[in-house]
Amino acid sequence: MKRLLILGAGGFGHMIQEMAGLLGYEEAVFLDDAVKGADVVGKCCDYRAFVKEYDTAVAALGDNGMRLYWTEKLMEAGYYVPAMIHPTAVISPSAEIGNGTFVMQRAVVNTNTVIEHGVLINSGAVVDHDSYVACGAHVGLNSVVKANCNIESRRKVEAGEVVFSTRRKIDGVASRDLEDALYAFGFGPQCSYVKPFGEGHINETYAVYMPTEEGDEFAYILQRVNNNVFKDPAGVMENIFGVTEYLRNVIREEGGDPDRETLSCIKTKSGCTYFEDSEGQPWRCYNYIPNSVCYQLVEEPEQFYQSGSSFGHFLKQLGDYPASSLKETIPDFHNTVKRFENFTRALKRDIKNRAAACKGEIAFVLDREKDCSVLVKQQEEGTLPLRVTHNDTKLNNILFDADTGKGLCIIDLDTIMPGLAANDFGDSIRFGAATAEEDEQNLDLMHFDISLYELYVKGYLEATKDVLTPEEIESLPWGARLMTLECGMRFLTDYLEGDTYFKTAYPEHNLVRARTQFRLVDEMEQQFEKMQEIVRNYC
Incomplete structure (x- = not known):
């Protein structure tokens, strides 16, 4: 028999009891310090006594601190503490959902997002791609956590609130324009560090390092173009994209490697061939060619x-x-x-x-x-x-x-x-x-x-x-x-x-x-x- 022990018999606890039935649990009972009832089998402090009878347990408590505290206590006691995900929720296959986290009706967790343990993603909430929700947080009803956000431990995102991305410190970034460019090309959330690169007379060039399993890797070249010299950056980039895309086909027909034998230009996240900073200076980006x-x-x-x-x-x-x-x-x-x-x-x-x-x-x-x-x-x-x-x-x-x-x-x-x-x-x-x-x-x-x-x-x-x-x-x-x-x-x-x-x-x-x-x-x-x-x- 698939059985679940729920800490907390309040309104949220009963929502989880109902969800448990939809997820195939045949029995779901409570531990609660105040509520009494036929399905309340003890107080929260009795949790260790039930580990053999109910090897699966969750802490369905609305208070962020208490939910996190009891989730960790249950894990320490040897319970299997699963993530409870409502059948109507939409979870990306690449998302990570921690132990004892609740994802409620019609919530959405998008690509490459990490949800730590003891989190509540409430009904209708959206956590967009590449975000990070730390342990014990609560993302409220119909709220939106936009892409590349970090939600701190125990934070409550209020119902209907929209949380915008907060930028992280990137080593080697000393100007807002460089930071803006990194985010424009999508590197900001993951970039390890940047440093000056090359010896050119005209443009300002940086090496962009990204994290990998083997350590930081020189992955991209980011360059601010001197528009005192190149007064038509759109024309410059139109030429470069046209020629490099043409060369890729020629090189492929020659039996070569187009990823190494011509530059590979990268567009901004909005699909532009370059990014214009607050001073009107254009930035462009290429893949670095290793070895x-x-x-x-x-x-x-x-x-x-x-x-x-x-x-x-x-x-x-x-x-x-x-x-x-x-x-x-x-x-x-x-x-x-x-x-x-x-x-x-x-x-x-x-x-x-x-x-x-x-x-x-x-x-x-x-x-x-x-x-x-x-x-x-x-x-x-x-x-x-x-x-x-x-x-x-x-x-x-x-x-x-x-x-x-x-x-x-x-x-x-x-x-x-x-x-x-x-x-x-x-x-x-x-x-x-x-x-x-x-x-x-x-x-x-x-x-x-x-x-x-x-x-x-x-x-x-x-x-x-x-x-x-x-x-x-x-x-x-x-x-x-x-x-x-x-x-x-x-x-x-x-x-x-x-x-x-x-x-x-x-x-x-x-x-x-x-x-x-x-x-x-x-x-x-x-x-x-x-x-x-x-x-x-x-x-």
Whole structure:
């Protein structure tokens, strides 16, 4: 016979007695200190005496503290103390319901919610997903506990009350905007901690760690986009989602792993491609790709060969993607003529009175005005076709497989737009064929390494020579010269304008960067015929 001992013979106790009949109990009797009746077999203090006769018991007491106290006493005494769930209640299979908890008529407990022991979820109440109701609490009639809430032990949620999510402290979160972003993408309730990540000049990037059975795991990359630079965040994210979703299909057809070989973008909980914080700054999120590494500088020649192969393959994969559908999120980004015009305007204004400190660098740029139009003119004449280009093809925008050392995934797709193959090629060379970092203050350490240039040419043309036109192949050395010159101009322009674009660590930082680029340009000019010969050798 299935029998139940109920502590408390008041109105709530009789509701549980009635529920017991619906749940298949053939007998349900009471212990109560005040009520008398045929089905009251003793006082509450007699509970130990009935453990053999009634091995199953619950504490049906309306007072939260007393219900919790007696639930724990019954468990300590060896009773089986079940959760009592009304047949009309709706309980998610992933929800956890503790011992001695009561879920009454038409109550709802949703996905991944935890209800501890000795809790009362009253008739019509809703506890939404990913919430936590601590022991001895009472969620009242027709009340609503919204998603991601924490209800404290012994708390009473009044009838009809709506409880909204309360945020928890997350280690590493020092601003409300970062916290808002974590919650916008759904990480707030579970996130273990966050910390700064990467070495980019433009955006603010964080590593997001989530708990697993094995410990905290680096799971996501959360990034605040600099909308002083990217003034059309919706367009940026439309480009990125479009290209990465397209690449997933291409990679799958190639037999690759789309979860590792392209970025996987995540939408907000409301389905948006990005989240806008209280300051109007956009945030976006990607899955982190584990077992991958990123290099700030070429450490082994093979890495630069892999870089050429990776960016070449990237261009080839997007060969059939409609370049015209991409938003031009930074107009004239690699229009070197317009960059020169921006430079001369900044020089004329000289709003920080810095021109006197960089006369040599200014003269270097002015002497190369005619060079700036070489590729732009060919594009305007239709000699060089527009392609889907990355437009920021530095070595550190490639993830390498940590085990094989092979190029794995192209990242940092903010500037993916229509452009010239020569521009992507050239930006890789100006960054990767240099013997020092772009902000090296000792110019004696900065040189153009033509052997690294040759390795990149080999990797790039192996991936693209059946895609690029002969004119595009001939334009590649010019791409190296002009992208390096353009980058130097941009650093120098920003220096003259007061460092509003690139992150700087000290007042002369952008000027130092400009000087390294101009050193590379000078050495490329000296070896330009050799650069052209190398390209022709690998056609």
